[in-house]
Amino acid sequence: MEMYYTIRVVVSNFLDGDVFVNEETIFQTFCRIQINSFMVTDPNGVDVGLALYPRAARLDHSCIPELQYLFSNREIILYGYDSSIHSTAPRINYYECMTTTEESKLIC
Incomplete structure (x- = not known):
């Protein structure tokens, strides 16, 4: 859950209050990323980032x-x-x- 709360703060700071996103939407999106994402690697096997x-x-x-x-x-x-x-x-x-x-x- 610590990762979720960190992401929630990042999203809130990024949106800067301009767009309202409710807690449930942020949590559902976080869960989808956690469950369905792939860690993309370069040809040497080095992690590059997450992708859906x-x-x-x-x-x-x-x-x-x-x-x-x-x-x-x-x-x-x-x-x-x-x-x-x-x-x-x-x-x-x-x-x-x-x-x-x-x-x-x-x-x-």
């Missing part, structure tokens, strides 16, 4: 995904990762590709 890709956000998570993704300029590119896995609903791994095996075991 609504169609990609519909994909479910799997620790053994059928699809991987990478970023090219402002686009997210999905590509087949493991053709031996057959699923009616292709899935991606929500966590960083650079996560170590030990870290992954704590997540999945």
